Amino acid sequence: MSEITNPTARTRVVREPHRGIYDRETVYQILDEGLVCHVGFVSDGQPFVIPMNYGRSGDHLYLHGSVASRMLRRLDEGVQVCVTVTLLDGIVFARAIFNHSMNYRSAVILGKAERVEDPREKLEALRKLSEHIAPGRWKDVRSPNETELKATLVLRLPIQEFSGKARKGPPLDDEKDYSTRTWAGVLPLALKTGEPINDPHIDPARAVPDYVKNYSRKK
Amino acid sequence: MSEITNPTARTRVVREPHRGIYDRETVYQILDEGLVCHVGFVSDGQPFVIPMNYGRSGDHLYLHGSVASRMLRRLDEGVQVCVTVTLLDGIVFARAIFNHSMNYRSAVILGKAERVEDPREKLEALRKLSEHIAPGRWKDVRSPNETELKATLVLRLPIQEFSGKARKGPPLDDEKDYSTRTWAGVLPLALKTGEPINDPHIDPARAVPDYVKNYSRKK
Numbered sequence: 001m002s003e004i005t006n007p008t009a010r011t012r013v014v015r016e017p018h019r020g021i022y023d024r025e026t027v028y029q030i031l032d033e034g035l036v037c038h039v040g041f042v043s044d045g046q047p048f049v050i051p052m053n054y055g056r057s058g059d060h061l062y063l064h065g066s067v068a069s070r071m072l073r074r075l076d077e078g079v080q081v082c083v084t085v086t087l088l089d090g091i092v093f094a095r096a097i098f099n100h101s102m103n104y105r106s107a108v109i110l111g112k113a114e115r116v117e118d119p120r121e122k123l124e125a126l127r128k129l130s131e132h133i134a135p136g137r138w139k140d141v142r143s144p145n146e147t148e149l150k151a152t153l154v155l156r157l158p159i160q161e162f163s164g165k166a167r168k169g170p171p172l173d174d175e176k177d178y179s180t181r182t183w184a185g186v187l188p189l190a191l192k193t194g195e196p197i198n199d200p201h202i203d204p205a206r207a208v209p210d211y212v213k214n215y216s217r218k219k
Numbered sequence: 220m221s222e223i224t225n226p227t228a229r230t231r232v233v234r235e236p237h238r239g240i241y242d243r244e245t246v247y248q249i250l251d252e253g254l255v256c257h258v259g260f261v262s263d264g265q266p267f268v269i270p271m272n273y274g275r276s277g278d279h280l281y282l283h284g285s286v287a288s289r290m291l292r293r294l295d296e297g298v299q300v301c302v303t304v305t306l307l308d309g310i311v312f313a314r315a316i317f318n319h320s321m322n323y324r325s326a327v328i329l330g331k332a333e334r335v336e337d338p339r340e341k342l343e344a345l346r347k348l349s350e351h352i353a354p355g356r357w358k359d360v361r362s363p364n365e366t367e368l369k370a371t372l373v374l375r376l377p378i379q380e381f382s383g384k385a386r387k388g389p390p391l392d393d394e395k396d397y398s399t400r401t402w403a404g405v406l407p408l409a410l411k412t413g414e415p416i417n418d419p420h421i422d423p424a425r426a427v428p429d430y431v432k433n434y435s436r437k438k
Binding site: 010014015035036038039040041042045046047048049050051053065066068069070080081082083084086088090091093094095096097098100102104106108110126130133134137138140141142143144145148152170171177178180181182183184185186187188189190191192193194195196197198199200201202206207208209212215 | 229233234254255257258259260261264265266267268269270272284285287288289299300301302303305307309310312313314315316317319321323325327329345349352353356357359360361362363364367371389390396397399400401402403404405406407408409410411412413414415416417418419420421425426427428431434
């Protein structure tokens with residue numbers, strides 16, 4: 001399929017156009033830092049939005065789940081989807097309530113998902129999904145067997161029609177408000193890890209792997 | 220309107236039914252801890268999913284934004300929406316790749332949003348939105364003036380048709396996999412704050428308010 005020239009009328013950022021992002025590299029940075037996407041699809045005229053893990057390989061996004069999942073079966077019918085990834089970077093405290101905001105980066109992909117049928121691509125997609133969530137994990141664990149692969153549906157969404165949006169930096173207040181004594185600034189936010197919790201069945205002397213101990217979404 | 224008996228066929232959790240949550244109190248805890256929701260709506264047959272702040276007052280969710288927002292104008296037409304809030308609690312590391320999972324809590328609300336016309340309800344909705352994002356902030360800042368209020372569209376979504384879903388606890392592996400030497404357990408995740416960053420225009424001696432210094436999404 002020929003490349004869509006981004007943005008389209010559907011992905012152009014209209015409000016705050018200076019916040020629009022249309023280059024693949026920046027959008028892929030957002031996708032690669034994100035852990036969960038929100039998948040939108042329509043069923044009987046009703047939109048549904050469901051959180052899912054995902055992986056990326058080149059210009060494709062992979063989704064997976066149970067073959068029994070209502071959502072995945074619906075997506076497998078070739079319906080239009082919207083996949084959105086949002087990273088929260090901070091709360092922006094201004095002097096006027098109207099000028100409060102969030103610092104964030106988000107990416108939106110529109111398109112149709114296709115079922116991955118080829119067994120090698122399916123396994124590789126599952127590896128990409130695993131490496132997206134926890135780089136280094138795949139080599140340490142038992143690979144999926146035939147039964148597990150049969151129970152898993154993998155969908156591929158081409159990243160063709162997409163855009164990103166971001167806000168960063170300090171609050172922007174009206175000139176007349178700068179003289180007020182209200183504190184203003186940014187409270188940074190990030191998804192952070194706590195101390196790993198051993199599975200109750202694990203020998204407590206077993207070392208926590210480095211990719212768990214030093215886990216970070218930042219690349 | 221009479222209360223919908225939850226779950227409906229549209230909000231019942233089919234996959235992993237033991238993870239379904241249908242009581243208001245637990246779903247409201249999820250909504251109140253969340254900072255951002257993902258709003259799904261349909262335009263020309265295409266679903267869109269957009270991150271937004273929100274506030275809750277009793278059995279209503281409030282959304283707001285610019286009157287110039289394409290999305291809000293679309294919602295204002297009374298179309299069906301889906302509002303989803305997702306809290307990520309951890310990555311679940313199992314011994315088999317198939318049994319890896321996420322610990323999370325999510326809430327989904329289906330319905331139609333209505334524009335808030337009454338000026339007092341509108342101001343109160345904006346206060347609820349502000350207090351949702353940063354409790355204590357509203358009293359410290361300049362309130363919205365007439366021009367700002369006119370530029371702001373506030374929508375109200377009744378929380379009638381809803382459900383939640385959650386996973387918690389350690390990995391669940393197949394019996395035969397428990398003997399492997401792979402580390403297994405949970406890596407906790409949470410949205411955490413960094414050090415507040417003063418606005419460049421602020422006198423550095425000005426104290427950061429307690430509600431910023433001690434900010435937490437946990438109630």
